[in-house]
Amino acid sequence: MTLNPSLVSLTNAAPETLHPTERDNLVGTAVFRSTCALCHGPGIAGAPRLDHREAWLPRLAAGVDVLYQHAIDGYRGEQGLMPPRGGNPSLTDDEVRSAVDYMISRSQSAPPARARISRS
Numbered sequence: 342m343t344l345n346p347s348l349v350s351l352t353n354a355a356p357e358t359l360h361p362t363e364r365d366n367l368v369g370t371a372v373f374r375s376t377c378a379l380c381h382g383p384g385i386a387g388a389p390r391l392d393h394r395e396a397w398l399p400r401l402a403a404g405v406d407v408l409y410q411h412a413i414d415g416y417r418g419e420q421g422l423m424p425p426r427g428g429n430p431s432l433t434d435d436e437v438r439s440a441v442d443y444m445i446s447r448s449q450s451a452p453p454a455r456a457r458i459s460r461s
């Protein structure tokens with residue numbers, strides 16, 4: 342198996358340069374950075390942003406298994422089109438699930454959007 346290049350750079354990174362969620366889930370972080378960040382980083386094409394806590398709450402309410410299935414198989418929702426495996430067919434089911442886990446914990450560890458707005 343060839344290691345994802347971003348996983349190699351993460352395992353070589355100084356631990357203090359990583360967010361705790363990243364340290365806990367290097368595979369998910371690497372998959373996110375290499376494939377999912379394209380849409381879920383800036384929140385383009387209707388994709389819920391990684392740090393947008395509220396955008397994830399109603400999705401989490403559906404249960405994590407639905408999120409895994411939507412990420413693996415793809416789906417068309419009200420906001421846009423989520424491509425199967427984020428458009429990267431070389432990802433395994435487990436790698437996609439790890440990226441979903443990473444996105445969920447990052448989104449829920451971010452401060453609420455309202456707190457961010459009132460500080461600026």
Ligand code: HEC
Binds near residue numbers: 424437
């Ligand atoms: C081409 C853009 C794009 C890429 C790349 C992408 N997504 Fe998405 N994703 C979307 C859009 C758009 C939605 C929202 C669809 C909607 O609900 O209308 C979405 C929604 C999701 C959801 C929420 C599912 C639900 O049921 O609410 C998950 C989980 C998800 N993506 C995971 C991933 C993962 C994991 C990757 C990387 C492997 C990834 N996405 C890459 C566009 C993208």
